[in-house]
Amino acid sequence: MKNQVLLLAEDDELFASLLSFRFKKEGYDVILCKDGKEVKEKLNNEMPDVLVCDIMMPYFSGLEILDFVRNGLKSNLPVFIISAAGNETNELSAFKLGANDFITKPINPSVLIARITRKLILT
Amino acid sequence: MKSKNLLSQLTRIEQSLHDFSFDELTSEEALSLQETFNAFKLKLEAKIFDPQGKVGAETFNQEKSTKINADATQLIAQVSHEIRTPLNGIIGFTDLLKEDEAMSKPQIEKVDAIQKASYSLMEIISELLEYSKLSSGIENFENVNFDFRTVIGDVCYLTKTLISEKNIEFNATVHENIPVALKGDPSKLSQVLLNLLGNAVKFVDQGSIHLTIKSKQIDSNKVLLEFDVIDTGIGISKEHIGHIFDSFKQAEFNTFAKYGGTGLGLNIVKQIIEKLGGSIRVTSALGQGSTFNFKIPFEIGNAQVIKNQKINRITKAQLNEVEDLNILVFEDNLLNQKLIDQRLKSWHCNVSITEDANQGLKILQNQKIDLIFMDLKMPNKSGFEVTQMIRNHNDKNIRLIPIIALSADFSKSDKDNCRKHRINDFILKPYRTGDLIDKIIKNKKSFERAQMREALVMNPNEIDKMKNKKIDLIPILDECMGDISILEELIQLFINNAQEFMNLAKDHIKNKNIEQLEFAAHKIKSGLKMMNCDILLTIIQQIQKGCKEEVDMSHLKILYDQFVTEYPSIEFEMAKALNNLKNK
Numbered sequence: 065m066k067n068q069v070l071l072l073a074e075d076d077e078l079f080a081s082l083l084s085f086r087f088k089k090e091g092y093d094v095i096l097c098k099d100g101k102e103v104k105e106k107l108n109n110e111m112p113d114v115l116v117c118d119i120m121m122p123y124f125s126g127l128e129i130l131d132f133v134r135n136g137l138k139s140n141l142p143v144f145i146i147s148a149a150g151n152e153t154n155e156l157s158a159f160k161l162g163a164n165d166f167i168t169k170p171i172n173p174s175v176l177i178a179r180i181t182r183k184l185i186l187t
Numbered sequence: 188m189k190s191k192n193l194l195s196q197l198t199r200i201e202q203s204l205h206d207f208s209f210d211e212l213t214s215e216e217a218l219s220l221q222e223t224f225n226a227f228k229l230k231l232e233a234k235i236f237d238p239q240g241k242v243g244a245e246t247f248n249q250e251k252s253t254k255i256n257a258d259a260t261q262l263i264a265q266v267s268h269e270i271r272t273p274l275n276g277i278i279g280f281t282d283l284l285k286e287d288e289a290m291s292k293p294q295i296e297k298v299d300a301i302q303k304a305s306y307s308l309m310e311i312i313s314e315l316l317e318y319s320k321l322s323s324g325i326e327n328f329e330n331v332n333f334d335f336r337t338v339i340g341d342v343c344y345l346t347k348t349l350i351s352e353k354n355i356e357f358n359a360t361v362h363e364n365i366p367v368a369l370k371g372d373p374s375k376l377s378q379v380l381l382n383l384l385g386n387a388v389k390f391v392d393q394g395s396i397h398l399t400i401k402s403k404q405i406d407s408n409k410v411l412l413e414f415d416v417i418d419t420g421i422g423i424s425k426e427h428i429g430h431i432f433d434s435f436k437q438a439e440f441n442t443f444a445k446y447g448g449t450g451l452g453l454n455i456v457k458q459i460i461e462k463l464g465g466s467i468r469v470t471s472a473l474g475q476g477s478t479f480n481f482k483i484p485f486e487i488g489n490a491q492v493i494k495n496q497k498i499n500r501i502t503k504a505q506l507n508e509v510e511d512l513n514i515l516v517f518e519d520n521l522l523n524q525k526l527i528d529q530r531l532k533s534w535h536c537n538v539s540i541t542e543d544a545n546q547g548l549k550i551l552q553n554q555k556i557d558l559i560f561m562d563l564k565m566p567n568k569s570g571f572e573v574t575q576m577i578r579n580h581n582d583k584n585i586r587l588i589p590i591i592a593l594s595a596d597f598s599k600s601d602k603d604n605c606r607k608h609r610i611n612d613f614i615l616k617p618y619r620t621g622d623l624i625d626k627i628i629k630n631k632k633s634f635e636r637a638q639m640r641e642a643l644v645m646n647p648n649e650i651d652k653m654k655n656k657k658i659d660l661i662p663i664l665d666e667c668m669g670d671i672s673i674l675e676e677l678i679q680l681f682i683n684n685a686q687e688f689m690n691l692a693k694d695h696i697k698n699k700n701i702e703q704l705e706f707a708a709h710k711i712k713s714g715l716k717m718m719n720c721d722i723l724l725t726i727i728q729q730i731q732k733g734c735k736e737e738v739d740m741s742h743l744k745i746l747y748d749q750f751v752t753e754y755p756s757i758e759f760e761m762a763k764a765l766n767n768l769k770n771k
Contacts, residue, residue, distance in 0.1 A: 078680045079716035082666060085673050120709075148713065170716050173666045 071112040073097045074146070075121050075127065079171075083116070085172045090181070100124025104132060111141060114184065119147040119154060127157055134162045144180055146171060195273070202710075263319040267312040274312075274566065277305050306521075309566065314451045321458045327596065329463065332488040333373040335365060337619075339400065341526065342377050346384045346396070348525050355388065356395040365402040366410060368488030374595065374616065375459050376483070380414070381522070382456050383479050387418035394419030394476070409485050419476040428471055432457040450619040456481075508628045511532050516540045516560040517547055517573055518593065523616070527560065530620060543566045544576060551577065551585045558634075561610065563601065570594075574608045586590060587637065589630040593618075653722040658760040660768055663718065671769060677717075678761055684714050685758070691749055692730075696744050704743065705734035720757055726750045 071181045074080040084094045087148065095112060097103045100123040103136075106112075109182040119126035126145050133139050145158045158166045164183050167176060232413070264591035281302045285295060296566035343359050350357055352505070387396045397417040402410045423431060432453050460467045514531055518524050519542035531538045539554070541547045542565055550556065559577070563570035570592060580586045592605055605613055611630050612621060660674060666674040688711045695704035708730045715724040730746050 076676055076710065076713045077684060078717055081680060082663075082673070082717065085667065085670070089668060107416055169713065 065090075067091055067093045068113040069093045069095065069110075070114045070116060071095045071097065071103065071106060073100070073103045073115070073117040073121060073126070074075045075099060075118060081182060082173055083176070090177055091154055098122075100126075100129055103129050107133065107137065111137075111139060113142075114180070115141055115143045116180065117145055119145055119158075126162060127154065130158065130163055142184060144183070146176070202386060214267045224246055238370065251761045253340075263315055267316050270308070270312055274305055274309060281305070309519075311451075314455065318458075321455060321462070328375060329372040330370060331373070332368050332370050332492045333492045333677050334367065334735065335369045336361065336367070337378075338373045338377055342380045342384070343398070344521050344529070345381060345526065346388065346398075349385060349388045350396070353391075354393050355391050357397075358395075359398040360400070362399075362401045364398065365412065366487045366490070368490040368493040369410075369412075370488040371463065371483075372485040375463065379456050379459050379481070380416070382452050383416040386452065387416055390477075391418050391422035394418075405484060407485050409484055410487060411482055413480065416479045417476065418478075422473040422475050422477055423469070424473045425472040428469060429500050431469060432467070433758045437565065505628060506534055508631065509536055509624060511535060511537065512557045512631065513537045513555055514539070514558050514627075514628065515547060515550055516559070516561065516562075517544075517565060517570060518542060518562040518563070519565045523562070523593075527623075530623060532626065542566070544573045548576060548580070551580070551588070552582070556585075556588055559588055559590045561590050563592050563593050571604055571608050574610055578609050587634070589634045591630060592625055609637060654723070658757070658764045659719060660761070660764045664768060671765075674768070675765060681714050681718050681761070682758055684711050685754060689754065692750075694748050696740060696747055699740050701734050701737065701743075703739075705731055708734070718761070722753050723750060723757060728754070 068091070070087050072080060072094055073085055073147060074096075075098050080096055080098075084096055087094045092114070098104060098121075100121045103115075103117065103121075104124060107115075111152065114131065115129075117126040117129050121129075124132070126147070130143050130145065133141055133143055143162070144165050144166045144167060145154075145163045146167045146169060147154055147158075155166045155168075165179060166181060281298050284290065284298050290298070339359065339361055343357075346357055383394065384398065395418070397415070399415045399417070401413045403413065405411050452542075457467055460483060465481055465485045467479065467481035469477060469479050471477035514536050516524070516527055516531075516538065517542060518527065524540050524542075528538050528540055539550050539556075541550065542562075544567070561570040561574060563612050565573070568576075574590055577588065577590065578586055588613040590609075592601075592610045593616055594601060594613065595616045597605075597613060597615060602613070604610075611633070612626055614626055660678075663677065664671070664674050667677070690709050691707045692704055695701075697708060708727050712724065712727050712731075715727060726746055726749050729744060730750075733746065734742050
């Protein structure tokens with residue numbers, strides 16, 4: 065069986081490499097993006113199976129990407145938004161735009177992976 | 188009998204005089220009292236001002252005389268301090284008594300009488316000090332450009348506050364040909380005028396006081412100003428008018444009983460006027476009033492200097508800066524209290540004024556105070572002592588309040604003392620309104636910066652506490668599912684990020700690019716969180732906070748330097764911890 069593809073958009077290198085390592089361990093093929101522009105390009109070329117997207121990124125924010133996925137690409141792609149600062153307005157916007165989950169930093173990678181796996185089973 | 192005892196007895200006499208009914212005195216008793224009083228006065232004068240008993244001291248060798256006068260001044264300064272201290276106790280406690288709700292109205296009236304007597308005694312002591320300073324030639328005169336009409340305006344304002352409780356009319360006429368700017372000693376001029384006008388207020392119960400000022404050109408750069416202080420008061424009889432300017436002389440024997448005072452005021456006035464190169468004379472008719480006429484030559488000042496002072500006087504922006512500031516003033520002189528109170532209130536500052544250290548500290552504890560003005564020469568406790576109490580206060584917020592010293596003369600040692608006592612700034616009296624507001628704004632701003640810095644820059648204790656926390660890589664290794672090579676990769680990334688941050692931040696600080704600095708700080712933050720680097724994380728959070736609040740670059744630089752100082756040991760510890768894990 066072919067591995068599921070996970071697009072990880074996170075501008076923090078350290079966190080990105082740790083997460084990428086962990087997702088790989090979970091059996092995903094990980095595509096790493098450093099900013100919003102890169103994410104949009106990747107999405108236009110090929111749809112991944114899961115998108116994990118930081119909210120604060122250069123060029124396009126996580127919420128803009130989410131809006132692009134749902135309203136631009138009309139896709140039901142599972143999208144997980146991660147946010148540095150707990151911000152209720154952002155959280156609300158994310159769910160209104162159709163995020164599958166909203167996860168606030170500091171993030172324990174194990175918990176993040178457990179949450180994502182569980183949500184993916186449910187969908 | 189020690190002078191201290193004598194003085195305490197005199198204090199008592201002074202106070203009891205207010206309650207003493209002179210109607211009970213027979214003329215014989217009055218005469219013997221007068222004789223005793225005069226004999227005492229003569230002895231005192233002879234003792235203090237002419238120690239060898241040689242009246243008409245031409246035979247004195249000049250040097251000796253100066254030294255003796257200086258000694259006398261020293262003595263008087265010490266004695267006045269000795270008197271002021273208990274006197275302040277009296278005033279303070281009578282204040283407390285008046286607050287006592289159990290007091291009946293007649294009791295309060297008596298307490299008022301005690302206070303009034305105490306205040307007049309305080310005034311006497313100040314005059315005595317002034318007199319001795321003038322006589323010994325210690326008094327220094329200023330020679331500065333000043334706005335003549337502003338000085339007269341202040342004098343008139345103060346006079347109006349003095350007559351507010353009386354049914355007296357007061358007006359002033361200043362002739363137009365008087366130059367805008369004069370050069371000389373404005374504080375001495377106002378002292379002379381306030382003394383004469385104050386006397387007039389004292390001796391007029393009903394009627395009017397008039398001040399006129401005329402000017403006559405002497406030569407191209409000098410004018411002779413002629414002042415008339417005309418009142419419709421009790422007047423002075425022919426036999427007394429001759430020695431009205433003598434020291435310790437008052438016009439009538441009962442002047443002292445009725446109006447108090449040392450009889451030094453007019454002598455001081457005369458001495459000042461003469462030292463300024465002028466002259467004074469008086470015309471009077473008993474029961475009709477008096478006219479004091481004096482002339483003082485002044486150099487014509489530099490109007491441009493005054494104009495510049497006026498231009499940077501007060502702008503709207505300045506007013507916005509000081510609006511709603513809470514200012515505490517330590518000042519004992521009633522006139523100065525009124526003056527600073529009126530000025531600060533006109534700028535919508537909230538003003539508290541006290542001359543008592545303990546009361547002041549109480550205010551500091553109960554209210555938010557942004558700035559303190561401190562008169563250095565207060566009775567009881569000096570401004571330096573009060574400052575020390577504030578600077579040693581156990582509440583940090585009180586300890587750090589900016590203090591601006593006020594004084595009529597700042598010697599070099601005063602300035603050193605200000606620095607030593609951590610007084611932030613000082614203003615020379617009489618100050619110009621523009622100076623006052625400038626100093627307030629300047630000190631308010633530097634205080635805000637200091638507070639910001641205090642809030643931003645971590646203190647060494649805090650850093651030491653965090654240092655004791657060892658770098659623990661185990662939780663991260665767990666997240667890497669025990670894979671040391673991934674952990675090693677992460678640590679390498681961390682090191683790269685930190686070094687990149689240090690390089691970038693250095694440039695951003697140099698180029699004053701707050702936005703980029705904030706972004707760089709943001710980028711490194713989550714890595715620091717992940718690696719549990721509490722010290723560096725705290726510093727980065729402070730940098731972010733500082734960027735948001737737009738603090739001075741220099742404070743961000745301090746934080747950056749702290750980061751650079753702390754970083755190497757973190758990297759070292761991390762490498763050590765990684766090695767330990769590898770060897771397991």
